[in-house]
Amino acid sequence: MTQDDLTIADPKMKAHGVNVFYGEKQAINDVSIDVGTDLVTAFIGPSGCGKSTFLRSLNRMNDTVASAKVTGQIELDGEDIYAPSMDVVQLRARVGMVFQKPNPFPKSIYDNVGYGPRIHGLAPNKADLDVIVERALVRAGLWDEVKDRLAESGTALSGGQQQRLCIARAIAVDPEVILMDEPCSALDPIATAKIEELIHE
CATH class of the missing domain: 3.40.50.300 (P-loop containing nucleotide triphosphate hydrolases)
Structure with missing residues (x-):
């Protein structure tokens, strides 16, 4: 599959050259993909290949891991989600996440x-x-x-x-x-x- 196969006109989200590190360990290496509007996009690969890490970079959930560092660019509607001006709370309202293991709040x-x-x-x-x-x-x-x-x-x-x-x-x-x-x-x-x-x- 070439980069052209992953390019979508006017993408909802766009990742370019994304790398994720946990301390010295590199978990994601140079990932680029466009994600369209009203599409289901699946990431498929063996256990431990970085699918969850990449997903977590799309709404800055990796920010919650002290040793994590993300490089490259990820955009939502053309806006850099890692820009200092980005409101992370609002970002996570716009880009919701459901985890592998259910995690309901201890509330009603x-x-x-x-x-x-x-x-x-x-x-x-x-x-x-x-x-x-x-x-x-x-x-x-x-x-x-x-x-x-x-x-x-x-x-x-x-x-x-x-x-x-x-x-x-x-x-x-x-x-x-x-x-x-x-x-x-x-x-x-x-x-x-x-x-x-x-x-x-």
Whole structure:
């Protein structure tokens, strides 16, 4: 595959010459790719080849690792996401992430989904937040299973339900890009099918 095969007119995200280091160890070497709008793009490779590291560089999650250093350029709508002026909190609202292992907050189901819209000012009142929470849970295929127990802890759900809760949490702020790091690896076929439907939608 040549670089021309990975070039998209007017890409949503663009990575050019990206390298990621953890201390002295180089985890990613000179990765360049354009990611289009309204496309599902999959990164496929053997375990340990750097897929997760690259994904985490797309919304600056590597910033949370003290030894990590990212070089090269990554743009979102033509804007350098590593520029000093970039608001990382806003970036992560625009570029959401769902991890391989479900990581619900130790809060209620409702508060797990409502947290992002609340802190980003997307819901001026409780009625608006109720609508956002319900819509996200419906889109994640979880509403019918939890609508009567929204006050229960998200950590009490099954593994598949927790992962769909994390997806609902990610999409509640209407991100422009969703990064998913093997979101179905620990799920049964039925839960996997629901998440695949959501990705298509």
